[in-house]
Amino acid sequence: MAQKERHILSLSGGKDSTALAIYLRDLGSVPDMEYIFHDTDKELPDTIEYLKRLEAYLGVPIERTTKHTSFDKMLRVYGGMLPSNHRRWCTRMLKLRPFEDYVGDDPVVNYVGLRADENRTGYISHKPNITVVYPFQDDGIVYEDVIRILEESGLGMPPYTEWGRTHSGCFFCFYQQKIEWVRLKQKYPELYEEAKTYEKPNKINGNIFYWNQDESLEELEQPERIAEIIANWEKNQKRLKTKRKNRPLVSVLTGYESEDEEDRGCLMCFL
Numbered sequence: 001m002a003q004k005e006r007h008i009l010s011l012s013g014g015k016d017s018t019a020l021a022i023y024l025r026d027l028g029s030v031p032d033m034e035y036i037f038h039d040t041d042k043e044l045p046d047t048i049e050y051l052k053r054l055e056a057y058l059g060v061p062i063e064r065t066t067k068h069t070s071f072d073k074m075l076r077v078y079g080g081m082l083p084s085n086h087r088r089w090c091t092r093m094l095k096l097r098p099f100e101d102y103v104g105d106d107p108v109v110n111y112v113g114l115r116a117d118e119n120r121t122g123y124i125s126h127k128p129n130i131t132v133v134y135p136f137q138d139d140g141i142v143y144e145d146v147i148r149i150l151e152e153s154g155l156g157m158p159p160y161t162e163w164g165r166t167h168s169g170c171f172f173c174f175y176q177q178k179i180e181w182v183r184l185k186q187k188y189p190e191l192y193e194e195a196k197t198y199e200k201p202n203k204i205n206g207n208i209f210y211w212n213q214d215e216s217l218e219e220l221e222q223p224e225r226i227a228e229i230i231a232n233w234e235k236n237q238k239r240l241k242t243k244r245k246n247r248p249l250v251s252v253l254t255g256y257e258s259e260d261e262e263d264r265g266c267l268m269c270f271l
């Protein structure tokens with residue numbers, strides 16, 4: 001007998017995957033959807049809270065695929081070598097592999113929230129039993145539609161956007177901009193302190209890796225450096241505002257003006 005096809009939607013705690021879950025639930029086109037989340041154990045409290053709200057909205061549990069692993073466990077495996085854009089073991093080991101283990105060999109349709117107005121790439125499984133589909137691209141759903149879906153559902157935008165963070169994922173993610181580190185320090189000083197504790201010599205070659213390649217968090221938190229980062233950010237925002245006269249309404253509402261925020265990072269963590 002042919003195996004029953006499973007339908008799986010990976011949530012990141014970001015706006016697009018959340019909106020996709022709501023969109024498909026409300027369409028009622030996928031009755032047996034499985035919702036999953038690859039929790040690194042270093043997620044922002046905001047993300048966890050947002051997922052709880054989504055769980056209540058959907059009325060079904062969001063399965064954690066990482067019950068037997070975590071960022072710290074994998075960091076030990078990698079000898080304390082922090083991940084970076086060029087050594088992105090974290091996405092592979094804490095997002096992609098848990099996803100593939102969860103799926104196993106069953107035939108699966110994997111729903112991904114890439115929008116019709118973006119052109120992003122990232123880690124996506126190429127296992128032959130997994131068929132990836134992009135309902136937002138098929139249905140022409142763009143940025144403004146996603147915001148509308150979230151507003152109409154009552155969930156709204158992810159709570160971290162209220163204090164100026166642009167994406168979900170680990171609180172110490174190396175993809176964040178310097179201004180986001182400043183905001184993390186202001187909003188969650190204890191998490192900033194925790195992120196600092198990771199910047200120490202690793203066991204493989206004794207080198208110290210910083211979350212920001214060129215600057216330690218200790219340097220970044222100096223008052224004069226914080227003032228400089230804020231001033232640079234404000235200057236950049238002014239420049240972008242002039243450049244983008246017709247920017248999307250949402251960027252006005254959220255106060256974001258970024259040239260490339262949608263392109264940074266990875267699909268599995270931030271979508």
Ligand code: SF4
Nearest residue numbers: 090091169170173269
């Ligand atoms: S959020 Fe950043 S640090 Fe965390 S797993 Fe993803 S890429 Fe790695």
